[in-house]
Amino acid sequence: MRDDLSIHFAVVGAGLAGSLLAVYLAGQGHRVDVYERRADPRVAPPDEGRSINLGLSARGIGALRKAGLWDAVRTHTVPMRGRYVHPREGRPFFHPYGRDPGEILHSIRRDALSRTLVEHAEKLQGVRFFFGTPVTAIDRDAPSFRAGGETVTPDVIVGADGAFSAVRAELLRGRPADFRQEFLPWGYKELHLPYTERLEALHVWPGDQGLMVAHPNVDGSLTCTLFMDHHDLARPDLAAFVKSVLPAADLPDLAGQLARNPVGHLVTVRTSKWHEDGRAVLIGDACHAVYPFYGQGMNSAFEDCVVLAECVEARPDDLGAAFAAYQRRRKPHTDVLADLSADNFLELRDRLRSPLHLARKQVDTVLSRLLPDMWRPLYTMVSHTTMPYGEALRRARKQDRIVRAGGMTAAVGLAAALLWRRDRRHPK
Amino acid sequence: MRDDLSIHFAVVGAGLAGSLLAVYLAGQGHRVDVYERRADPRVAPPDEGRSINLGLSARGIGALRKAGLWDAVRTHTVPMRGRYVHPREGRPFFHPYGRDPGEILHSIRRDALSRTLVEHAEKLQGVRFFFGTPVTAIDRDAPSFRAGGETVTPDVIVGADGAFSAVRAELLRGRPADFRQEFLPWGYKELHLPYTERLEALHVWPGDQGLMVAHPNVDGSLTCTLFMDHHDLARPDLAAFVKSVLPAADLPDLAGQLARNPVGHLVTVRTSKWHEDGRAVLIGDACHAVYPFYGQGMNSAFEDCVVLAECVEARPDDLGAAFAAYQRRRKPHTDVLADLSADNFLELRDRLRSPLHLARKQVDTVLSRLLPDMWRPLYTMVSHTTMPYGEALRRARKQDRIVRAGGMTAAVGLAAALLWRRDRRHPK
Numbered sequence: 068m069r070d071d072l073s074i075h076f077a078v079v080g081a082g083l084a085g086s087l088l089a090v091y092l093a094g095q096g097h098r099v100d101v102y103e104r105r106a107d108p109r110v111a112p113p114d115e116g117r118s119i120n121l122g123l124s125a126r127g128i129g130a131l132r133k134a135g136l137w138d139a140v141r142t143h144t145v146p147m148r149g150r151y152v153h154p155r156e157g158r159p160f161f162h163p164y165g166r167d168p169g170e171i172l173h174s175i176r177r178d179a180l181s182r183t184l185v186e187h188a189e190k191l192q193g194v195r196f197f198f199g200t201p202v203t204a205i206d207r208d209a210p211s212f213r214a215g216g217e218t219v220t221p222d223v224i225v226g227a228d229g230a231f232s233a234v235r236a237e238l239l240r241g242r243p244a245d246f247r248q249e250f251l252p253w254g255y256k257e258l259h260l261p262y263t264e265r266l267e268a269l270h271v272w273p274g275d276q277g278l279m280v281a282h283p284n285v286d287g288s289l290t291c292t293l294f295m296d297h298h299d300l301a302r303p304d305l306a307a308f309v310k311s312v313l314p315a316a317d318l319p320d321l322a323g324q325l326a327r328n329p330v331g332h333l334v335t336v337r338t339s340k341w342h343e344d345g346r347a348v349l350i351g352d353a354c355h356a357v358y359p360f361y362g363q364g365m366n367s368a369f370e371d372c373v374v375l376a377e378c379v380e381a382r383p384d385d386l387g388a389a390f391a392a393y394q395r396r397r398k399p400h401t402d403v404l405a406d407l408s409a410d411n412f413l414e415l416r417d418r419l420r421s422p423l424h425l426a427r428k429q430v431d432t433v434l435s436r437l438l439p440d441m442w443r444p445l446y447t448m449v450s451h452t453t454m455p456y457g458e459a460l461r462r463a464r465k466q467d468r469i470v471r472a473g474g475m476t477a478a479v480g481l482a483a484a485l486l487w488r489r490d491r492r493h494p495k
Numbered sequence: 496m497r498d499d500l501s502i503h504f505a506v507v508g509a510g511l512a513g514s515l516l517a518v519y520l521a522g523q524g525h526r527v528d529v530y531e532r533r534a535d536p537r538v539a540p541p542d543e544g545r546s547i548n549l550g551l552s553a554r555g556i557g558a559l560r561k562a563g564l565w566d567a568v569r570t571h572t573v574p575m576r577g578r579y580v581h582p583r584e585g586r587p588f589f590h591p592y593g594r595d596p597g598e599i600l601h602s603i604r605r606d607a608l609s610r611t612l613v614e615h616a617e618k619l620q621g622v623r624f625f626f627g628t629p630v631t632a633i634d635r636d637a638p639s640f641r642a643g644g645e646t647v648t649p650d651v652i653v654g655a656d657g658a659f660s661a662v663r664a665e666l667l668r669g670r671p672a673d674f675r676q677e678f679l680p681w682g683y684k685e686l687h688l689p690y691t692e693r694l695e696a697l698h699v700w701p702g703d704q705g706l707m708v709a710h711p712n713v714d715g716s717l718t719c720t721l722f723m724d725h726h727d728l729a730r731p732d733l734a735a736f737v738k739s740v741l742p743a744a745d746l747p748d749l750a751g752q753l754a755r756n757p758v759g760h761l762v763t764v765r766t767s768k769w770h771e772d773g774r775a776v777l778i779g780d781a782c783h784a785v786y787p788f789y790g791q792g793m794n795s796a797f798e799d800c801v802v803l804a805e806c807v808e809a810r811p812d813d814l815g816a817a818f819a820a821y822q823r824r825r826k827p828h829t830d831v832l833a834d835l836s837a838d839n840f841l842e843l844r845d846r847l848r849s850p851l852h853l854a855r856k857q858v859d860t861v862l863s864r865l866l867p868d869m870w871r872p873l874y875t876m877v878s879h880t881t882m883p884y885g886e887a888l889r890r891a892r893k894q895d896r897i898v899r900a901g902g903m904t905a906a907v908g909l910a911a912a913l914l915w916r917r918d919r920r921h922p923k
Contacts, residue, residue, distance in 0.1 A: 231669065241659065243760040247675040332671040 072383040073097055073193075077212070077221035079202050079234050081105075083177070084351035084368040085227030086184035090134045091376035093191040095383075100221065101194070102214050104201035108181040120282035120290040121180060122147060122172040122269065122362040124450045130369035140183050144173035145283040151268035153315040161268060166436060170451040172269065172362065174282040176290070202228075205237040210346040223386060224347040230334050232353035244340035251333040251358060251412065254297045258324050260289040275416050277312040291318070292359075300330050333358050335405050341398065342390035350375060355401035360411040361449060367404055367456075371397055400456040407449065407456065430470055442466060500811040501525055501621075505640070505649035507630045507662050509533075511605070512779035512796040513655030514612035518562045519804035521619040523811075528649065529622070530642050532629035536609040548710035548718040549608060550575060550600040550697065550790040552878045558797035568611050572601035573711040579696035581743040589696060594864060598879040600697065600790065602710040604718070630656075633665040638774040651814060652775040658762050660781035672768035679761040679786060679840065682725045686752050688717040703844050705740040719746070720787075728758050761786050763833050769826065770818035778803060783829035788839035789877060795832055795884075799825055828884040835877065835884065858898055870894060 074097045078085045081103035089099040105111065123131075123144065131137040148171045149163035164170050188194050197215060204213040211220045226234025230248075239246055260281060270281035270289060277299065281289040293309065302308050306322035318324065336356035342348040351368030375393045382389040431444040443452075448459035502525045506513045509531035517527040533539070551559075551572065559565040576599045577591035592598050616622050625643060632641040639648045654662025658676075667674055688709060698709035698717060705727065709717040721737065721744075730736050734750035746752065764784035770776040779796030803821045810817040859872040873891035876882050882890075 243678040243762070245677045247677075249673045249675075250671040334671070 074223060074379075074383060074386070075221045076100070076223045076225055077102065077219055078225040078227050079205075079212070080227035080229060080232075080353075081108075081181075081185060081196055081198065082227060082229065082351070083181060083184060083365055084372060085225070086181065086188050087130065087134060087136075087369055088225065088227060088350060088372040088375065089188045089194050090136065090184070090191065091372055092379065093188070093194045094134070095376065095380055096193070097379075098193045099188075099195075100219070101188075101196045102200050102202050102219075103196065103198050105198065107196070107198040108178055108185060120284075120292070121175050121177055121365050122282065123175055124172050124362065124366050126363070126453050127366035127369045128173070129453050130373045133373060136184070136187055139187060140175065140180060141173070143179040143183065143285060144175045145285055146267045147172040147174050147269045147283065148267045149269075151266055151270045153270065153272045155274065155313075155315060159315070165447050165451055167451075170447060171267075172450065174269070174284070176284060202233065205234055207237045207240075207343045207347050210343075223345070226347065226349040226353040227351055228353055230336050230352040230356035232349065234347060235338060235340075235349055235353050238340050238343050238347060238349070239338065242340060244338065246339070247335075247337045248356075249335045251335075251409075252296055253294050253412075254300055254333060255295075255331045256293045256300065256325060256328045257331070258291040258293055258318055258321075258328065260291050260318055262287055262289050271415075272313045272316045273415060274312055277309060278415055279313055279316050291316075294333075297330070335409060337402065337405060341394040342387075345386035345388075345390060348375065348390045348393065355398075355405060357401075357405045357408040358412055359408070360415060361404065361408040363404055363408065363449065363456075367401055370453075371401075400458075403456040403460050404449075407445075407460065431466070434466075434470075502651060502807075502811065502814070503649045504528070504651045504653055505530065505647055506653040506655050507633075507640070508654070508656035508660075508781075509536075509609075509613060509624055509626065510655060510657065510779070511609060511612060511793055512800060513653070514609065514616050515558065515562060515564075515797055516653060516655060516778060516800040516803065517616045517622050518564065518612070518619065519800055520807065521616070521621045522562070523804065523808055524621070525807075526621045527616075527623070528625065528647070529616075530625045530628050530630050530647075533626065535624070535626040536606055536613060548712075548720070549603050549605055549793050550710065551603055552600050552790065552794050554791070554881050555794035555797045556601070557881050558801045561801060564612070564615055567615060568603065568608060569601070571607040571611065571713060572603045573713055574695045575600040575602050575697045575711065576695045577697075579694055579698045581698065581700045583702065583741075583743060587743070593875050593879055594867065595879075598875060599695075600878065602697070602712070604712060630661065633662055635665045635668075635771045635775050638771075651773070654775065654777040654781040655779055656781055658764050658780040658784035660777065662775060663766060663768075663777055663781050666768050666771050666775060666777070667766065670768060672766065674767070675763075675765045676784075677763045679763075679837075680724055681722050681840075682728050682761060683723075683759045684721045684728065684753060684756045685759070686719040686721055686746055686749070686756065688719050688746055690715055690717050699843075700741045700744045701843060702740055705737065706843055707741055707744050719744075722761075725758070763837060765830065765833060769822040770815075773814035773816075773818060776803065776818045776821065783826075783833060785829075785833045785836040786840055787836070788843060789832065789836040791832055791836065791877065791884075795829055798881075799829075828886075831884040831888050832877075835873075835888065859894070862894075862898075 076092055076097055076099045078089055078099060078101040081101045085101055089101050092099045123140075128137055131140050147164070149161055151159060151161050153159045164172065185196060189196055200215045202212045202214045205224065206212065209220060210224045211218055212224065213219070224234055226232045226238070228234055265287045266283065268283070272279040277293065277295040279291055279293045281291040283289055299305070299308060305325050309316070309321060309325070334356050335358060336352070338354055341354045350371040352364065355367070357364055357367070374396050378389040378393040378396070379386065382392070434442040435444055435447070443462070445459060445463035448454050448462065449456065452459070504520055504525055504527045506517055506527060506529040509529045513529055517529050520527045551568070556565055559568050575592070577589055579587060579589050581587045592600065613624060617624055628643045630640045630642045633652065634640065637648060638652045639646055640652065641647070652662055654660045654666070656662055693715045694711065696711070700707040705721065705723040707719055707721045709719040711717055727733070727736060733753050737744070737749060737753070762784050763786060764780065766782055769782045778799040780792065783795070785792055785795070802824050806817040806821040806824070807814065810820070862870040863872055863875070871890070873887060876887035876890065877884065880887070
C-alpha cells in the first residue's frame, strides 16, 4: 500500500536494468524490492562462457552518470577507440570509431558492472535484494507473486527479467496484444584469449561463414564472441572449421574451449504490451530484446530506466498514465533499434565485402569531416550520441537520399578533392 | 503404446480440424481420443454471437469428400454463387464468383458443420470424444497431459486447440523458435438478419470505417459479421455510428444486438515450430491462424488434415519424419495465406474504392474469359482450386507482371475489344 506518494515496486530480475532502475526509483523515495533467481553476483563465480561482454556507449554512460555511478563503473572499463580488424588475409588494421576523441566505447565485463550496480543500489534507503529467489505465480491483476515461500503484493511489478520474461508472459496471457520473437539462424560461443599487447579497440574478425569480435578486459585479456550458423556450431569438427573460416583468429586450446562452452541463442523480441494499467511495467530485454550487433542492448535498457523514472516522477499519482507515457516515448525507438541491430548483422557478415558499400561508408566519413555539424554517419549517431534511435535513422535516411541524388561517384570525388585541399591548407 | 503400427493419438480440441483429423486417422486404424473443454455441440445450445459463419470452398470440400463426408455436410449448406454488394448509395448489385457454375462457395453454420463431423467421427472404430474435459499440464517430452482427473499418455498429442493453443505454448516453451501473433486493430460483432428474399450469395456492405458481410443460412436468415475498429466498437453511440457508416445495412433491433453480442478479436499467428520429434504436432489455427477476409481459415485447416494424414500414412514407423514432412509441405503455403488474408482486409476496406484497382480487376476478369486455360484471377485460384496457396500467388504475380509490362490501359482496351468481337461472333 502507498504511504504518501511512496510506491512499493517489486522488480523481477536483478540484472543490469533491474539494478539501475532500483537506484533511480529509490532516489525518488520509493520502496524497491529486487528478486533474482540467480545467486548474488558479488559472491557467485562469474557465469563463464555465457556473457557477451559489453560496450558502454554515450547512452549507457549518460544513464550511469545521471545516477551518480559512472565514476565507480569507469574503473572497471577499458576504452575502445575504434575497431581493430583482423582480415582473413593481410595485416590487421585499426579504424577509429569517430572524429572526436570523445567518440569511443568502453568495454566492461558484465559481472563487474552487475556487482558495481548491486553494491551501490543496496546501500540506498528503501532498496532490498533477494538473490536465489525465483518468482512464480505472477498475477497481473492483484498484482502479486510468490517468492521465497511468501506471497508478495507490491504496488507495481517491474519485469526486468530478460528476453524470456515471465512478467511479460503474464501481461500477454489471453490478451489481444501483438508479440513477436525471432531467432537468428546464427548462435554464439564465448572464448577467451590471453593477449600480450594491450589494444584499446574492439577486435573484429569478419567473415561470411563465421565472425568473431573481442572486447578487451582490464587485465589485458580478450573476451571473444564467435558467431556462427547453429548448424556449423554443431559440427563434430568445429575447431578445424573455425580455423579454416577465421584463419587469423589464433586461440589457445580452441578445441577445448569450444567443447566446454555452451551455445548461446540470439533473439529479437517485440511486444505491443509494455505495461498493465499502473500495476506492472517492463524494461530492457523483457520488452525489446535485440541482436547484439549494434552493441546497444544494455545501453537502450539503461535509457529505459531513465525514461521510466522520469515518467514515474512526473505522475506518481497516476502510474497508468506514467507507464503509458513511458511506452509512447520508448517503443518507437526500440523498434528502430531492433531493425538496425538485425541489419548490422548483415553488414558484418556480407556487406563489409562490397566495394559499393565500402565506398558509401567512405563518403560518409569524408562528408562528416567536411561538414562536422551537419553530417554524421548513422553509426556515430547511434553509438556516440543520445539522439533517439528513430531520429538518428531519420537523419541517416535523409543523408542517404542526398548522396544518392548527387550521385555517389560524383560525391566521393568532390568530397575527396575538397578534403585533400583542406588538408593541404591546414597541414597537421 | 503402439500395437503393430496402430498409434494412439490424443487430439486436444474437438473443433472442425480436430474432428476431421480424427476421421482420417481412424481410417488408418489408429486410436484417436479427442478432448474438448466445451460441451458436446450436439447437446449444447449454439454459441450465439461468436462464430463467423463459414464458406466452404474447393479445398475444404475436397477434404470432406475424401473423408466421405461431403454429402452429409452438403445438406446444411447454402450455395453462394457470388457477392451481393450493398453500396453506401445506389442499388445493390450481384457479382458472380467465377466464370464456371462450379466456382461457388457453400455457406454453413459452424455449429452445424461441427455436429456433423463429431457425429460421423464418433461412429468410427477407435474414436472417442471427451467433451467438457479441459486439458492441463501438457508435457511435450512424455508426452502426457492431465484430463478428467487422469494422466493421459498417448503416443502423440495433436494440438487442434486454436489460435491460442496450449499445446503450441508447450512446444515453444523455452525454445529458440520464431513466433508471431498480430491482432488487427479491427474487431467484429456477429449480428442476425431475418431475410425475406433467399439469395444464393455472400452479402457485402463495404466501407472504410466499417464493413459487414453476411452468410445465408438454410432457413433464409443471414448471419452477419460487422467489422469495425475496436475504438469504434467501444463507442457508447455504436448503433447510431453503424447506421451512419453502413446506411444500407438495415438490421432489426440493432442497438439490442450490438449490446448483447461480444466483441471478437482477429489474430494472425505464425510459429516456426509445428511439431515435436514425433510426439506432438499442430493443425489449423494452432499453427497458422489467419484473418477471415479470404474465407480460407477452415479450408486451410482441412487441407492440413489431408496432408498430415498422408504423411502419417507414408511413415507410421517414423513420426518425426512424418511430421517434419507435413510442416515442409504446409508451412510455405499457410504463410502465403496469412499475407493474402491480411491483404484482402485492405482490399475490402480501402481498395475497392480505387478506380485503378478496379480497372486492374476488370482486366483480370476479361483476360480470364479470353484465355480461360491460361489466365485465372488470384481469387479464383485461392477459392475455387486446390492449387497450393504459394503456387497461386506465384502465378498471380506473373500475370501481374504481364499486365504491367503491357501497360494496363492498353491491355484493358485490347482485351475489351477482343471480348467485344468474340461476343459479337458468338452471340449468347
